[in-house]
Amino acid sequence: MTDAAMLVQEVAPRDGLQIEAAWVETADKIALVDALSGTGFSRIEVSSFVSPKAVPALRDAAAVFSRIRRRPGTVYVALVPNPKGAERALAAGVDEINLVASVSETHNRANMGMSPADSIAGFARIMDSVRGAPVSINATVATAFGCPFEGGQPDDRVIAQVERYLSLGITGVTLADTTGMANPRQVERLVTRVLALVPAERLTLHFHNTRGVGLANVLAAWQAGARRFDAALGGLGGCPFAPGATGNICTEDLVSMAHEMGIPTGLDLPALIALSRDLPRLVGHDVPGQVAKAGRPCDLHPVPQGA
Ligand code: COA
Ligand code: ZN
Numbered sequence: 001m002t003d004a005a006m007l008v009q010e011v012a013p014r015d016g017l018q019i020e021a022a023w024v025e026t027a028d029k030i031a032l033v034d035a036l037s038g039t040g041f042s043r044i045e046v047s048s049f050v051s052p053k054a055v056p057a058l059r060d061a062a063a064v065f066s067r068i069r070r071r072p073g074t075v076y077v078a079l080v081p082n083p084k085g086a087e088r089a090l091a092a093g094v095d096e097i098n099l100v101a102s103v104s105e106t107h108n109r110a111n112m113g114m115s116p117a118d119s120i121a122g123f124a125r126i127m128d129s130v131r132g133a134p135v136s137i138n139a140t141v142a143t144a145f146g147c148p149f150e151g152g153q154p155d156d157r158v159i160a161q162v163e164r165y166l167s168l169g170i171t172g173v174t175l176a177d178t179t180g181m182a183n184p185r186q187v188e189r190l191v192t193r194v195l196a197l198v199p200a201e202r203l204t205l206h207f208h209n210t211r212g213v214g215l216a217n218v219l220a221a222w223q224a225g226a227r228r229f230d231a232a233l234g235g236l237g238g239c240p241f242a243p244g245a246t247g248n249i250c251t252e253d254l255v256s257m258a259h260e261m262g263i264p265t266g267l268d269l270p271a272l273i274a275l276s277r278d279l280p281r282l283v284g285h286d287v288p289g290q291v292a293k294a295g296r297p298c299d300l301h302p303v304p305q306g307a
Helices: 012-018 026-038 061-067 083-092 105-112 116-130 155-167 184-195 214-223 251-260 269-277 279-283
Strands: 007-010 043-048 075-080 096-102 136-142 172-177 203-207 228-231
Touching: 007 251, 012 026, 012 043, 012 075, 026 043, 026 061, 026 269, 043 061, 061 075, 061 083, 075 083, 083 096, 083 116, 096 105, 096 116, 096 172, 105 116, 105 136, 116 136, 116 155, 136 155, 155 172, 155 184, 172 184, 184 203, 184 214, 203 214, 214 251, 228 251, 251 269, 269 279
Parallel strands: 007 043, 007 228, 043 075, 075 096, 096 136, 136 172, 172 203, 203 228
Antiparallel strands: none
């Protein structure tokens, strides 16, 4: 990754589909992941190995992993909440496990049924059990920019959780704005502090566009030195255990902004737009992304007759 490139990790198959009420067939999930692989992603979060009671929409994670076509060089990631999930993920042959615990006690209890300390104690057991396995480990600090139940979270607690992850030997860290509460100044402040602990090539920012501030937060993080961002095709997504949760920042909107700014992503934007335009068929409703509706800035319209 050069200094000037943006790494976009696609999360629609996981964050996007986890909240969908209607069942998406396993074959359709596989086709989506394969199509996303074809647009050039170096990282795709494919599914999660969580309790099928908690997130029935992703209960077919193992089947999806067993049948996707793995593009050489692409890292296929799974979200994991606990040791049982790690066991299932390893058996499915995931390339990377993304562990998740909220900084907010209340959100972690709602989402994971335990305290953040208990989640992280489980991560320590997972780190022991994966030693030597061909898998990399990332860990997410959820609600890092605010909790829908508790409100703002002290930066120091976010930093302490990042330090705890690093002390366990976890290499990648994600800061997640689970319900789109972040603002650009807060993002700049927190990203600057975390970049003193985690190098840019191992730090991911995960923003939701719940309040329309998603891409502004990306820009603030970028200017503070962050280079990796999660995004979901069409702007799908949301945490089923956070009231009012809505979609991730939209992949094709992010990629369009980056390309217009001269920041390369390595992604095929027209192919992403075509895929996004097919999402309403897949999920049965309109999706929030804007560039798939408006076209790229360079997709000009015919001049009206007589103008
Ligand atoms: N995968 C599949 N099954 C799991 C599991 C996993 N990772 N973890 C636990 N289970 C099963 C247990 O085997 C047990 O099954 P049983 O009832 O047949 O005996 C049951 O779930 C209850 O286990 P327990 O350890 O008591 O879990 P819990 O009910 O307290 O749930 C979590 C804890 C973490 C598994 C659950 O809250 C969860 O999956 N949360 C994820 C939520 C999510 O994905 N949010 C969005 C992304 S951040
Ligand atoms: Zn999310």
